[in-house]
Amino acid sequence: MGTGALEGLWDATCRRLQDRLGAESFERFFEGARLVGLADESAVIALRSDFQQWWVESNYLDVLREVMAGAAPGVRKVRLTVEGHEDEPAEGKEGKAEGAAPAAAGHASDEIYRKRTAEAGLKPDYTFASFVVGPNNRFAHAAALSVGRSPSTNYNPLFLHGGVGLGKTHLMQAIGHKLLRSRRRVHVAYLSSEQFTNEFIDAIQRNTMSAFRDRYRRAEVLLLDDVHFFAGKERSQEEFFHTFNALLDGQKQVVLTSDRPASSIRNLEPRLVSRFEWGLTVELQPPDEETRIAILRKKAEQWKVTIGDDILHYLAANIRTNIRRLEGGLTRLATYASISGERLGLPLCERLLADFLQEEGRGRSSIDSIQRRVAEHFDIRLADMTSKRRPAHIALPRQIAMYLARKLTTASLVDIGEAFGGRDHGTVIHACKRVMALTKDDAAVRLAIRRLEDELRRR
Numbered sequence: 001m002g003t004g005a006l007e008g009l010w011d012a013t014c015r016r017l018q019d020r021l022g023a024e025s026f027e028r029f030f031e032g033a034r035l036v037g038l039a040d041e042s043a044v045i046a047l048r049s050d051f052q053q054w055w056v057e058s059n060y061l062d063v064l065r066e067v068m069a070g071a072a073p074g075v076r077k078v079r080l081t082v083e084g085h086e087d088e089p090a091e092g093k094e095g096k097a098e099g100a101a102p103a104a105a106g107h108a109s110d111e112i113y114r115k116r117t118a119e120a121g122l123k124p125d126y127t128f129a130s131f132v133v134g135p136n137n138r139f140a141h142a143a144a145l146s147v148g149r150s151p152s153t154n155y156n157p158l159f160l161h162g163g164v165g166l167g168k169t170h171l172m173q174a175i176g177h178k179l180l181r182s183r184r185r186v187h188v189a190y191l192s193s194e195q196f197t198n199e200f201i202d203a204i205q206r207n208t209m210s211a212f213r214d215r216y217r218r219a220e221v222l223l224l225d226d227v228h229f230f231a232g233k234e235r236s237q238e239e240f241f242h243t244f245n246a247l248l249d250g251q252k253q254v255v256l257t258s259d260r261p262a263s264s265i266r267n268l269e270p271r272l273v274s275r276f277e278w279g280l281t282v283e284l285q286p287p288d289e290e291t292r293i294a295i296l297r298k299k300a301e302q303w304k305v306t307i308g309d310d311i312l313h314y315l316a317a318n319i320r321t322n323i324r325r326l327e328g329g330l331t332r333l334a335t336y337a338s339i340s341g342e343r344l345g346l347p348l349c350e351r352l353l354a355d356f357l358q359e360e361g362r363g364r365s366s367i368d369s370i371q372r373r374v375a376e377h378f379d380i381r382l383a384d385m386t387s388k389r390r391p392a393h394i395a396l397p398r399q400i401a402m403y404l405a406r407k408l409t410t411a412s413l414v415d416i417g418e419a420f421g422g423r424d425h426g427t428v429i430h431a432c433k434r435v436m437a438l439t440k441d442d443a444a445v446r447l448a449i450r451r452l453e454d455e456l457r458r459r
């Protein structure tokens with residue numbers, strides 16, 4: 001279809017869009033957009049910025065498809081790109097360096113790469129290039145990169161665990177991106193354990209077990225997310241056990257993630273726990289403040305939004321334990337700034353972020369005060385509450401503080417673990433049990449706890 005015809009069609013679409021969305025939203029999100037291609041029932045629309053693309057994709061894709069189909073019957077799909085980026089590989093700089101000589105070195109072309117990442121179930125932006133490395137995730141990143149470079153050699157399986165929103169899924173998918181970018185034929189499959197379980201149940205009901213088995217046993221690299229979901233699901237565990245063995249026997253790579261170490265997953269069969277721990281297990285910790293700022297800068301740059309440094313610092317200082325929440329805060333501010341055209345000041349930010357801050361603060365300030373008070377009582381440094389040090393004179397007060405946090409706040413086990421230097425929830429349970437046992441046997445501990453508890457309740 002010629003450019004003139006595309007323009008005419010786009011004009012007609014814009015008029016309808018404007019009617020549907022109102023002039024203001026239309027201008028904000030579609031101003032400068034163009035219809036750049038129309039083939040195989042798909043329309044390709046180029047927007048001006050990543051932010052617009054992201055926004056339209058999350059909010060207006062259905063409307064756009066409908067309106068497009070009205071103007072050009074036969075169109076069933078709409079694909080969005082960013083002006084000037086149409087030919088850029090989604091993997092970004094690193095990907096480009098790796099893909100320097102596409103055909104000759106066996107690298108996938110951009111179009112094929114995009115298609116294959118979608119087929120594998122990967123999100124386009126979960127690449128190594130968009131992942132910020134900090135002290136909290138350096139080791140996990142290095143391990144993932146190594147698997148992405150040479151799967152089935154060193155770390156098999158690779159088991160990544162850590163709290164919610166700390167980048168496990170992102171890193172796991174980055175491995176898939178890297179492989180699909182650099183190898184023409186590799187078969188990568190990404191899925192969550194929940195999806196695995198659902199497909200398994202479905203296969204039993206429909207009598208299609210062999211097709212189900214074949215689907216995942218054929219993979220050369222299997223990325224299985226959130227294996228804690230298998231807790232207590234015996235038949236899914238059993239099925240996965242066989243899939244896992246078949247893959248490892250065939251020298252295929254398996255990568256797993258979980259919100260806790262394998263040994264802390266309730267009702268996970270011991271043989272699976274030991275399989276999961278065969279290769280390399282790495283923990284992701286919550287990011288420190290510099291890393292949080294670096295992540296915010298990277299996201300703002302990706303979305304092409306300008307947010308003042310003071311605001312980024314404010315966000316990073318106030319949202320500390322979950323990168324997804326941090327990102328949610330940034331999205332909220334960026335959206336507001338974009339829609340209102342207002343410059344964001346701190347009081348406004350505080351208002352806009354009220355629910356995020358509340359979520360973050362829930363149980364948090366009281367955990368802080370418990371840590372402070374317990375550290376003071378036992379005369380240890382506050383930093384030891386979150387440190388990895390283990391001598392008994394530090395470990396016991398830390399366990400007492402965890403026990404008190406459990407008893408006196410509404411924070412979840414996972415949140416408490418996070419507040420104590422990113423420990424997992426199993427550690428918190430262990431601490432509570434130990435302290436409860438001690439209060440029975442040890443009068444001094446019992447007394448100290450009673451005193452601390454009384455004092456903290458009075459605050």
Ligand code: ADP
Binds near residue numbers: 165168169295323
């Ligand atoms: P998890 O699987 O651990 O719950 P995700 O991988 O879904 O967490 O990450 C949550 C969000 O935070 C994602 O949007 C992801 O891109 C982002 N994120 C996490 N860690 C990083 C990082 N180091 N650099 C950039 N973005 C990150």
Ligand code: MG
Binds near residue numbers: 168169170225226
């Ligand atoms: Mg995840």
